[in-house]
Amino acid sequence: MDLTRPFLKWAGGKYxxxxxxxxxxxxxxxxxxxxxxxxxxxxxxxxxxxxxxDLNPDLIGLYRTLLRDGEGFIARARSLFTPEHNTQEVFLRLRAEFNASSDVEARSLLFLYLNRHSYNGLVRYNSKGIYNVPFGKYKAPYFPERELTAFLTKLRDCDVAFAVQDFRATFSQLRKGDVVYCDPPYAPVSATANFTSYTGGGFGPQEQIALAAAASGAAERGMPVVLSNHDVPLTRDLYAAARLQSFPVQRFISCNGARRGAARELLAVFS
Known part of the structure; x- marks a missing residue:
């Protein structure tokens, strides 16, 4: 299968x-x-x-900016991927600029820079909405020009709309002929597991329950939903009405490299 890679590093990405x-x-x-x-x-x-x-306005803002500004945005982003920008001092300055800015284009450029220069490629905000991932100390962060160009080409070749909103709002906008794919923040694999949402909010058991109910309801109205999550007792229970596939996957982003191991993925198809 000939596949196209995303240009962003992303915890739990589905490539x-x-x-x-x-x-x-x-x-x-x-x-x-x-x-x-x-x-x-x-x-x-x-x-x-x-x-x-997505609930992350910086993510959607980046995609909208790429579509609007195209090759000009890619050229401006390229200028941030130089040895002079790959120091902790410059990283911290640009991270502070990102957190202080309200300009969508400026935040889009810096969001891409931070994504590729931050520790482990994480995207994380604190409870006040401040991006707080530390410097990654990479020898030469990769500038994903080919991947950006492929993403831009796909955006231009299809009818695409964006929205910054909760999944409940998205489900309320479904129409006949829609197919839904959900990749939510995953349920924890154990009672002691911890997850900090990349939007600065949370996605706990009540959100998992509400999402499963929304998926089931959409399928009953003729709009199938495919949903990914960890294969744990909670998701098995919530997705009992769906067709389930379970398989091992390798986790590649973790604070502790020794703990980057196999986990089980659950794919639920509500139809």
Missing amino acids: RLLDRLLPSLPEGARLVEPFVGSGAVFLNAGFGSYLLC
């Missing part, structure tokens, strides 16, 4: 699982993603129309 995920997507007129993340599914799916949503 490595596309060979299992894409065949599970039913046919439809429009693909709706309430948690678009790095856009790996969007990039490689064959729909003619897309609604791409």
Whole structure:
């Protein structure tokens, strides 16, 4: 399968699982993603129309800026990927500029820079909405020009709309012919596991329950939903009405390299 890589590093990104995920997507007129993340599914799916949503305004702002400014944005971003910009002093200055700025284009450029220069490629905000990932200390951060160009080409070749909104709002906008793919913040694999949302908020058990209910309800109205999560007792219970696939996956982003191991992924198809 000839696949296109996203240009963003993303915890839980689905690029490595596309060979299992894409065949599970039913046919439809429009693909709706309430948690678009790095856009790996969007990039490689064959729909003619897309609604791409996320609660992270910096992520959606970046995609909108790339579509609007195209090659000019890529050129400006390239200028940040030089040895002079790959020091902790410059990183901290640019991170502070990002956190202080309200300009969408400036934040988009810096969001891409931070994503590629931050520790482990993490995207994380504190409770006040401040991006707080430390410097990654990479020898030469990769500038994803080829991947940016491929993403831009896909944006230009299809009918795509963006929205910064909660998954509940996205489900309320579904229409006949839609297929939904959900890649939410995952349920913890153990009672002691901890997750800090990349939007600065939280996605706990009540959100997991509400998402499963929304997926089931959409499927009953004729709009199939495919949902990814950890294979744990909570998700098994919540997705009991769906067709389930479980398989091992390798986790690549972790604070402790020794703990980057196999976990089980659950793919639920509500139809």
